[in-house]
Amino acid sequence: xxxxxxxxxxTPGAKIxxxxxxxxxLTITGTGVPIEGGTIESPSVWDGANVAPTYAVVxxxxxxxxxxxxxxxxxxxVGIYFDDVQTGTAEGCCITGNYPAASWTGMETGxxxxxxNPAGTGSGRLIxx
Numbered sequence: 208x209x210x211x212x213x214x215x216x217x218t219p220g221a222k223i224x225x226x227x228x229x230x231x232x233l234t235i236t237g238t239g240v241p242i243e244g245g246t247i248e249s250p251s252v253w254d255g256a257n258v259a260p261t262y263a264v265v266x267x268x269x270x271x272x273x274x275x276x277x278x279x280x281x282x283x284x285v286g287i288y289f290d291d292v293q294t295g296t297a298e299g300c301c302i303t304g305n306y307p308a309a310s311w312t313g314m315e316t317g318x319x320x321x322x323x324n325p326a327g328t329g330s331g332r333l334i335x336x
Contacts, residue, residue, distance in 0.1 A: 217245025231266040263288035
């Protein structure tokens with residue numbers, strides 16, 4: 208469980224610019240932690256080869272995380288990845304993938320704005336609006 212008042216709230220116009228290509232940018236492990244507003248911009252060029260979605264710009268690894276109003280630019284693999292969880296919310300997010308045209312062969316898979324890998328027990332409840 209997250210400590211009360213714990214979360215990430217970007218001020219208007221705030222942006223994280225990252226050079227991270229093949230690793231998580233933000234990893235969320237605190238249950239119930241909200242992420243609100245702002246932009247995360249990844250590099251505009253990367254290797255578009257097919258690989259398993261093991262990393263993400265925002266990698267959620269716990270329950271009841273709410274992501275709202277987040278803008279992701281240049282998503283190299285997965286924008287928001289709810290991984291091995293049952294519950295979570297992504298609402299009002301803007302995701303611009305910018306898949307590198309030089310890597311496109313017409314057979315690519317595994318490039319996601321939002322991906323959900325539900326926990327192996329019970330049923331999931333992921334809300335995306």
